[in-house]
Amino acid sequence: MKTTPWLDLNMDRVRRNIQRMADRARKAGVSFRPHFKTHCSSAVGKEFKLYGVRDIAVSSPAMGWYFARSGWTDITVAFVAHPSEIPELSELAGSCRLGVLVDSPEALKGVDSALPTGSRLWVEVDCGHGRTGVKWDDTLAIVELAKAVAGRRRLEFAGLLTHAGQSYSARGSEEVLRVSEESLRRMTEVASIFDAQGLESPRISVGDTPTCSVADRFPGAGEIRPGNFVFYDLMQMAIGSCDGGLLAVRVVCPVASIYPGRLVLHCGAVNLSKESLEWGGRTVYGAVAGLERWPEGPHLPGAPVTALSQEHAAVEDPEGILKGVKPGDFVAVFPVHACLTCWQFNEYRSGALRLEKMH
Amino acid sequence: MKTTPWLDLNMDRVRRNIQRMADRARKAGVSFRPHFKTHCSSAVGKEFKLYGVRDIAVSSPAMGWYFARSGWTDITVAFVAHPSEIPELSELAGSCRLGVLVDSPEALKGVDSALPTGSRLWVEVDCGHGRTGVKWDDTLAIVELAKAVAGRRRLEFAGLLTHAGQSYSARGSEEVLRVSEESLRRMTEVASIFDAQGLESPRISVGDTPTCSVADRFPGAGEIRPGNFVFYDLMQMAIGSCDGGLLAVRVVCPVASIYPGRLVLHCGAVNLSKESLEWGGRTVYGAVAGLERWPEGPHLPGAPVTALSQEHAAVEDPEGILKGVKPGDFVAVFPVHACLTCWQFNEYRSGALRLEKMH
Numbered sequence: 001m002k003t004t005p006w007l008d009l010n011m012d013r014v015r016r017n018i019q020r021m022a023d024r025a026r027k028a029g030v031s032f033r034p035h036f037k038t039h040c041s042s043a044v045g046k047e048f049k050l051y052g053v054r055d056i057a058v059s060s061p062a063m064g065w066y067f068a069r070s071g072w073t074d075i076t077v078a079f080v081a082h083p084s085e086i087p088e089l090s091e092l093a094g095s096c097r098l099g100v101l102v103d104s105p106e107a108l109k110g111v112d113s114a115l116p117t118g119s120r121l122w123v124e125v126d127c128g129h130g131r132t133g134v135k136w137d138d139t140l141a142i143v144e145l146a147k148a149v150a151g152r153r154r155l156e157f158a159g160l161l162t163h164a165g166q167s168y169s170a171r172g173s174e175e176v177l178r179v180s181e182e183s184l185r186r187m188t189e190v191a192s193i194f195d196a197q198g199l200e201s202p203r204i205s206v207g208d209t210p211t212c213s214v215a216d217r218f219p220g221a222g223e224i225r226p227g228n229f230v231f232y233d234l235m236q237m238a239i240g241s242c243d244g245g246l247l248a249v250r251v252v253c254p255v256a257s258i259y260p261g262r263l264v265l266h267c268g269a270v271n272l273s274k275e276s277l278e279w280g281g282r283t284v285y286g287a288v289a290g291l292e293r294w295p296e297g298p299h300l301p302g303a304p305v306t307a308l309s310q311e312h313a314a315v316e317d318p319e320g321i322l323k324g325v326k327p328g329d330f331v332a333v334f335p336v337h338a339c340l341t342c343w344q345f346n347e348y349r350s351g352a353l354r355l356e357k358m359h
Numbered sequence: 360m361k362t363t364p365w366l367d368l369n370m371d372r373v374r375r376n377i378q379r380m381a382d383r384a385r386k387a388g389v390s391f392r393p394h395f396k397t398h399c400s401s402a403v404g405k406e407f408k409l410y411g412v413r414d415i416a417v418s419s420p421a422m423g424w425y426f427a428r429s430g431w432t433d434i435t436v437a438f439v440a441h442p443s444e445i446p447e448l449s450e451l452a453g454s455c456r457l458g459v460l461v462d463s464p465e466a467l468k469g470v471d472s473a474l475p476t477g478s479r480l481w482v483e484v485d486c487g488h489g490r491t492g493v494k495w496d497d498t499l500a501i502v503e504l505a506k507a508v509a510g511r512r513r514l515e516f517a518g519l520l521t522h523a524g525q526s527y528s529a530r531g532s533e534e535v536l537r538v539s540e541e542s543l544r545r546m547t548e549v550a551s552i553f554d555a556q557g558l559e560s561p562r563i564s565v566g567d568t569p570t571c572s573v574a575d576r577f578p579g580a581g582e583i584r585p586g587n588f589v590f591y592d593l594m595q596m597a598i599g600s601c602d603g604g605l606l607a608v609r610v611v612c613p614v615a616s617i618y619p620g621r622l623v624l625h626c627g628a629v630n631l632s633k634e635s636l637e638w639g640g641r642t643v644y645g646a647v648a649g650l651e652r653w654p655e656g657p658h659l660p661g662a663p664v665t666a667l668s669q670e671h672a673a674v675e676d677p678e679g680i681l682k683g684v685k686p687g688d689f690v691a692v693f694p695v696h697a698c699l700t701c702w703q704f705n706e707y708r709s710g711a712l713r714l715e716k717m718h
Binding site for chain 1: 363396418419438439441442443444462463465466469490491524613614615616618623625628629632633634635666668669670671673685686687688689698699702
């Protein structure tokens with residue numbers, strides 16, 4: 001019975017975004033293993049195959065299982081393995097060539113016996129983000145852990161994997177490039193210790209949408225794993241990863257009422273997520289445009305969502321972008337963080353098509 | 360296949376919270392029409408019937424339909440009506456006694472002919488929150504709109520309805536009481552104009568968890584519509600609506616890894632929502648405790664979630680609350696905003712029971 005809001009996908013832009021990133025990877029001479037947590041859709045996933053993509057990353061065994069069922073056979077669960085998910089990892093390993101992350105001897109011990117022969121283990125390295133992984137300057141621990149993995153005859157040491165999430169604090173391509181260079185330098189420094197010890201030089205996997213969108217080269221890396229680029233969003237615009245013309249998803253919802261100085265949409269945090277960004281000294285939860293506005297996409301601040309409760313969004317429109325809009329009319333909200341917004345829905349609409357997704 | 364995180368519900372506390380609010384309403388001599396958007400569950404809804412509740416509020420026609428199907432027959436859609444939802448409102452009106460909100464002559468015109476005879480229309484008043492409704496000091500517009508509603512023979516003018524959401528900015532019971540008194544004074548001032556014009560005195564419906572939890576009396580009001588109180592959360596603790604011993608839902612999830620100064624949980628914004636609160640100069644996305652900690656519940660700051668991405672939560676533990684916890688162990692995260700967190704799940708667990716919910 002509930003028909004709105006819905007998630008509107010621009011498939012031309014999705015294809016262009018995939019093609020663009022696949023081209024970047026090819027030109028830079030690195031493998032392309034997109035992270036599928038942003039779209040979580042077998043239908044969107046299928047598009048990647050047209051651009052030669054065979055390997056993917058996901059963020060949980062459940063998500064891996066969802067994509068294994070739709071024919072993906074090489075899957076890295078890009079989330080540090082922990083003992084409570086061993087049954088699921090083990091089941092998943094039965095239906096694809098599995099990659100798993102470890103960050104300590106205990107994590108290795110926890111998953112070791114549960115994984116089938118040939119499973120690949122990455123050592124997760126924290127190259128400055130401060131979230132997960134062994135800190136890049138703790139080279140001894142990294143090398144010892146890699147040796148311990150390599151010592152397991154049944155398993156394969158895949159290399160060193162990092163997520164330079166500190167790129168999300170960067171603003172503008174120069175700052176993003178600095179993050180890219182610094183994080184790659186840290187990773188190659190770690191790799192050089194392997195060389196110095198006469199060990200095989202480890203493969204390096206990096207991946208976050210800002211650095212992968214801005215840098216042309218990834219010296220030292222063998223693989224990139226960006227995810228968000230498939231849709232992009234306002235946060236990526238604010239960082240400088242893209243312009244509004246690349247944004248490929250938006251939430252369509254009705255205007256509920258119009259008051260002096262604001263419009264109120266029947267669309268809330270349960271649809272958009274509560275993710276926000278600071279823009280011009282204000283907190284922004286989305287940018288609103290008329291339904292015809294795909295061509296250029298939104299600009300910032302445009303008509304920002306400035307207050308968001310469970311089911312209400314309040315929108316200011318200093319530029320008159322929504323002039324003439326009445327209660328009951330539909331408008332489009334471009335999300336701050338596409339990954340979180342898309343998670344709120346169980347399908348995409350693209351023209352007359354409905355595309356299934358995990359939820 | 361995905362088994363975690365899950366939403367753990369303490370039914371004893373749910374019952375105590377319902378009983379407590381039902382008692383407050385009875386003592387204050389007002390009707391009790393709980394808002395069901397917080398739990399969105401027919402199973403939790405059923406508990407309210409044991410405390411004499413017959414009338415409910417919801418925030419969309421779809422939510423109304425969900426509860427109508429489980430036997431609720433008196434439902435206010437506490438969201439200003441707009442033309443795009445007329446088919447759904449009209450369908451819902453066929454299966455319950457419906458209450459609808461209007462905030463302008465256009466909104467009235469939009470829904471008027473779609474509603475069956477006997478439907479009740481509330482005029483929504485903005486008593487200071489600044490979100491929706493006719494501003495309380497625009498008394499002429501309020502009275503004219505009420506007259507226009509009353510002039511429709513087929514429909515019933517139900518009264519004036521407001522949500523004093525400004526109570527969420529209050530900290531401590533004195534500030535909450537001030538919001539309660541001010542908003543009720545504004546509403547009764549509007550009502551006095553009806554009296555002065557020789558019109559029937561309108562019924563007043565108010566409702567937000569902070570004022571309903573703190574105030575003992577609601578002078579002038581005929582009905583209260585709180586929702587969040589059924590579970591409460593960290594935000595209500597910060598406001599002063601409750602203590603940790605009343606918190607009735609928490610998210611159970613595994614510890615993924617432990618680093619110096621932080622634990623990382625496999626639990627992210629897709630589970631908790633990105634809602635945050637400021638506490639002691641920090642941004643907090645949840646409070647973590649061991650699974651045995653229902654008795655007192657959490658305190659603030661406790662072991663706060665201080666960083667939250669799509670699937671990772673970073674937790675600091677200055678007080679050693681989580682001492683001895685290892686990767687793979689399960690912990691409980693008390694949410695900042697229960698309404699948004701619960702929306703992320705499609706069931707509750709309560710002991711061995713699984714309780715169905717809308718999603």
